[in-house]
Structure formats: structure tokens, C-alpha cells
Amino acid sequence: MTALDATGLRYSYPDGTLAVDGVDVTVETGERVALLGPNGAGKSTVLQLLGGLIDPDAGTVRYFDETTDADAVRDRLSVLTQNPADYLFNPTVREDLRYGPAQQDRSESEVDRRVERVADRLDLGELLSKPPFRLSGGQQRRAALASALTVEPDLLLLDEPVSNVDAANRAEVLALFSELAADGVTLVTSTPDTELVAHVADRVVLFDETGTVAARGSTREILTDTELLTDCDLRPPQVVRLFDGRGDIPLTVAEARRRLDER
């Protein structure tokens, strides 16, 4: 089953900027896909189109082989935009985290259970009683992510989910994404960061700076094609550059260490 099937997406902003033109994206249920491209390539716009936050000028997005109406699948779909303020608008962080499941008419105890679990996982427990505007930038990012997760979506669309998040919390967030994927949640992550891709995706849709798809392939195929990445104004990951031309190329530092240890 497909979680998402988008065809022929086109979108211009009111000032006339054509941000996305002729983009197709299909994501199977349970897949982890990255939308990778340089700044301004149109990834955020595509993600907002996929999440039904904006309507395309042309093209359609179909969800779960069922419907083209994003609102009809709001219970199953969460979108994390780059702007934490989209999620943090209540007097306290706790109320922001309660908002999504409460909208789904979950019982009070179920809402509380979800908030406690996600807050605990993302180390937000101490911050729950704070007003969200008193949080640091990185804390706001994690709180926004937490509010997208308390909905317990089947399909999660993430726009640069760990930008501005420190190394320890970043590792925690990435571990959580792996657990969600293992539980069958479909993950689509938009990022300009080639270093992040191997941690969040098995497949990549690569955009060039013109808002069109330059290539599609497995994470390995795309990340090891240094010429293709450079043509798209991206820098191949550091370990790829280090091991390029030296046989089987690792995609992460952990993989590289294993490879060296085996020698």
C-alpha cells in the first residue's frame, strides 16, 4: 500500500516564484524517504503540499490509497514544519502537547499517557509547565516535534527535524525515529544535510536548485554518487569523501568504524 502518492505537483507563491514544478513522489507504507536538496530547492514547499498545508496549482496527493483530502486523514498524518510557532501556541508546553490528541477526542487519561511518554522520550519533562516562548530554540524544536508525535501518526512528514538541536538530543531524536520506523510508521524527511540522510532514510528523492527532481535511488546509490551530489550543489557526506575510491563506502561514522575494526 502507498502511504503517499503525489503526481505532477506544481506550486507558485503569490509573488510569482515557481517553487515546485512537475514533482512526483510515491512513498510506500513503512518506508523512510528523504527529500534531499540545496537551500531553496523547494523541499519545504513539497513537504507542505504533501501534508496538505497548502494546495497545489496542479497535481494531486493521494493518501493511503484512499483519498486526496488531507483533512480526512488528519488523525493518521503529522507534519512538522520548520516553524515551531506552528505547534506552540498554548500557555504551556503541556497544553501544546495535549492539543493534537485532544482534538482527536482521545480520553483524558489517554492524552496524559501520550504526553508523558513523548515528553519523557524527548527529555521535555522539566519543561512541560513552561510557556513555550520561554524555551530555547532547540527546546522549541523538540517540543514542536513532541506535539507532532502525540497524535501517534501513521505517516510523519518532517522538515529539517534536527536543525538547531544539540548533539545529545539529536542522537535521541534519531533513535526515536528508528523506533517509529520499526513500529511501521512511514517517515518522510526533508533536509539539505547529506550527513543526516543515512540516519533517516532508505531511499532518497534528490532535488536540484530549480525545484525539480534530479534523481531518485537508494540512500547508498545517491550518497555515494559524489558527482551527482556536487551537480546539485550538495557536499557528499564526510565519510563518503574519506572512503571514496577505497572499495565498499560506509555512509555513517559508525559504519566506518566497523569497517576499520574489521581490518
Ligand SMILES: Nc1ncnc2c1ncn2[C@@H]1O[C@H](COP(=O)(O)OP(=O)(O)OP(=O)(O)O)[C@@H](O)[C@H]1O
Ligand atoms: N512565502 C514565500 N513567498 C515567495 N517565495 C517563497 C516563499 N517561500 C519560499 N519561497 C521560494 O520558493 C523556493 C523554494 O523554497 P523552499 O523553502 O521550498 O526551499 P527548501 O528546499 O525547503 O529550502 P531550505 O533548504 O532553505 O529550507 C525558493 O526559491 C524560495 O525563495
